[in-house]
Amino acid sequence: MTEELNKQPIHAFIEKPSLVRRLFFGCLVPILLAQGLWVRQSVPKLAEAKGPRQGVVGSGKPIRILVAGDSSAAGVGAPVQDKALMGCLLSRLAVDFAVHWQLIANTGWSTRDLRLFLDTVPETSYDVVLTATGVNDITSRRSVTVCLRDQIKLVKLLRERLGARQILISGLPPVHRFPSLPEPLRGCIGDRAKRLDKAIQSWSREQPDCDHLRLNFPVGTEYMATDGFHPGPGIYALWAEAAAAVIRARWR
Incomplete structure (x- = not known):
């Protein structure tokens, strides 16, 4: 399957961590597992944003758009869809x-x-x-290679089953700065998030129908949700503005 979508093998897009880094995080496995369990139990579970999940808005040239993904795509951290990623994107388009x-x-x-x-x-x-996925991949301790392969398979399905003509792949957020994660867990997950993001960006450059959307947004308490893990309305607005600019550039 990879050969169908790439000129290079999948490992060519992945930056390998140094031996020192692998040994360092390997020694911390018991601590990382304990911290991961603590985070799952202590971080509050927020609801998905309320509101409709399909419709038609605006006037002008017709365009069909799908937003698909995990809790961030669902709007966790925003009270209603109008303040979440989908609603902010619609207001701009x-x-x-x-x-x-x-x-x-x-x-x-x-x-x-x-x-x-x-x-x-x-x-x-x-x-x-x-698309907005990836964080749950890295927190589930999947390898960067497996995570990138899953992204490639998703793109293949979007092309072949859903006829996607432009695919915006949201990058990984700055997990290494999430206030809800303690160290060294924050550094470990953040390192894997950065490596996966670079791999997705490198791979998407070779795909004429794909655009990588970098999510290097502020993570202060005024921008993030109350759980210190999900985006808040401020981040959703910035995210939507970046996505809208890429969409306009192609469809105008």
């Missing part, structure tokens, strides 16, 4: 387009979970698909 939109997202989904679900929906055609 409705000025120029008649947007036929749909949101498919669920808290806890990995990239693989999303792909398996999308494989069950009726075949259709989208002009633009914006």
Whole structure:
């Protein structure tokens, strides 16, 4: 499957960690496991944003858009969809387009979970698909190679089953600065997030229908959700603005 989508083997896109780094984090495994359990038990569980998940808004050139992914795509950290990623994106695109939109997202989904679900929906055609996955992949201790392979499989499905003409792959957020994660867990997960993000960015450069969306946004308490892990309305607005700019550049 990889050969169908890339000119290079998958490992060519992945930056290997140094031996010292591997040994360092390897020695910390018992501490990391204990901290991971503590985080799961102590971080509050926030609800997904309320509101509709499909519709039509705006006027102008018609465009069909799907936003798909995990809890961040579902709007966890925002009270309603209008303040979440989907709603913020629609408010920016409705000025120029008649947007036929749909949101498919669920808290806890990995990239693989999303792909398996999308494989069950009726075949259709989208002009633009914006994905938001990856954090649950790295927190589940999957290797960067497996995570990148899952991203590639997802893109393949979006092309072949959902007819996606432009695929915006949201990068990994700055996990190494998340206030809810203690050290050294924050540094370990953050390191893997940065490596996966670089790999996705390198791979997407070779795909004419893919754009990597870098998510290097502020993570202060005024921007993030109350759990210190998910985006708040401020980050969703910045995220949507960046995505809207990429979409306009191609579809205008």
